[in-house]
Amino acid sequence: MNDSIGDFIIRIKNAGAVGKETILVPFSKLKLSIAEVLSAKGYIGAITKKTKNNVKYLEIVLLYTNGQPVVSGVRRISKPSRRLYESAKNIKRFRRGYGMSVFSTPKGIMSDVDAKKNNVGGEFLFNIW
Secondary structure (H helix, E strand, O other), rough: OOOHHHHHHHHHHHHHHHOOOEEEOOOOOOHHHHHHHHOOOOOOOEEEEEEEOOEEEEEEEEEEOOOOOOOOEEEEEEEEOOOOOOOOOOOOOHHHHHOEEEEEOOOOEEEEEHHHHHHHOEEEEEEOO
């Protein structure tokens, strides 16, 4: 697998589409940071680190509103084949605030609102709505 971030966000979207309550994804510090941002912004629920047969996993609780998953779509922007970077002044709100963009900045993984507030740009990872 070349794109672990793309795989991670698609797993969240697909698991919500079929109605799963929790998912297990292979652990990495980057995925944990992204999951913490998504949890803080209300896109996913609790995150726990689990170990199964000496392999680390993240267990993620998915959230639903009125039977519909909170995460209805994702779009990977910066890919391994084509990296895309945005400066702080060029960061715009996604879907007029009803979605969120996630950036990898020198100060860590941040949402579009937080990156703009802290005046830092970085790699434009993905959009989620």
